[in-house]
Amino acid sequence: MARTKGSDSKLTELRIRKVALNLFSQYGYAAVSMRRIASKLDLQVGTLYLYTPNKQALLFDLLKTHMDSVLKNWGLENVEIEPDKRLKAFTKFHIRFHIGRIEHVNISYNELKNLTGENFDHVNSLRSEYEKSLEEILTFGRDQGYFDIQDVKLTGLAIIAMLNGVLKWYRTDGRLSLDDVEEIYSEMAYKSVMIVDN
Amino acid sequence: MARTKGSDSKLTELRIRKVALNLFSQYGYAAVSMRRIASKLDLQVGTLYLYTPNKQALLFDLLKTHMDSVLKNWGLENVEIEPDKRLKAFTKFHIRFHIGRIEHVNISYNELKNLTGENFDHVNSLRSEYEKSLEEILTFGRDQGYFDIQDVKLTGLAIIAMLNGVLKWYRTDGRLSLDDVEEIYSEMAYKSVMIVDN
DNA sequence: GTCTATATCCCGATAGAC
């Protein structure tokens, strides 16, 4: 079980990021001190600064890495989907991808305001990019006569807000499986923009 | 323009609450210091403690007062509504009531975690009560054959999350009037639980 | 009713020992 110095270092870095994510998600960035993060890892606070230049960079890294991951994975799926199935594909991807990443979802939507200038702009543009890919689906669907949408931007925000709401509050308490959740809420999102006869 | 001591005191209390709400909403409870609240009011920090026993009580008061107000106003409307119109009534009420209270919405959903023990339980139970009134509407609608709902609790959360998402991001930028927003999103919520033929 | 001054503590970050 020999461990090199390098692998120890890499491991410590991962553990720091994991604990920071957990605490930021649970108590909020501003309420969590570097001492508290260190304490939970049985480290001294000075040690943290070998792995991150400051607290802000820790948050920025978590947010940027997550958004990069979201965009990359959605990009891999968002090809060669038949037009009328694109919205369902998006909503199912969104739920499936994020349901095991509740802590990332929490900080992505609650802690953006704690990023400073450039950091905020960077992460915000990544999020806009993701939202834009949904807006394109909605616009296309409307133009092709599939959907009844009055305002694409707000409709996109509404759908993502709905899906995130479910993600945040969903607990695996046995009532519903992940498959159930995925199906139910992608269906709800789909129906919310459907054309209906009155 | 004579002002009594009493009215000055009442005014100061209101100003403190208003500024605290504004700052908590914008930067988050944990990131806002008592000094900052005082500074924005051209007061010294000691003065704040004449009007609130501590910072926590300031947050609790804002959250409790808001939730009491929500429940009271919805209670006044939620009478004598024809069963099949109850969901639309709820969603329209929710949007109309909250759209001028964005800061309250922000703290209600972001700062709950900063309430301590009893305070959290109290405000959380008020929120549950409000959510429960939506769940009752959904359950009734499903039992009467109006709605296609697989899980009432998560559906309720999804609808409220969707509506709140719109509230948070909606800006009066001229594209849409408040009436438009109210109509569009109560319609989306309604359609999301509608029965459709496949 | 508000201010000044202060007690007590915790914060982010750094220097240097081991």
Add this chain to the structure above:
DNA sequence: GTCTATCGGGATATAGAC
């Protein structure tokens, strides 16, 4: 690679002058 010790500052909250 991690620790101890510490700097400088800002936090909540209180005491007492005016």
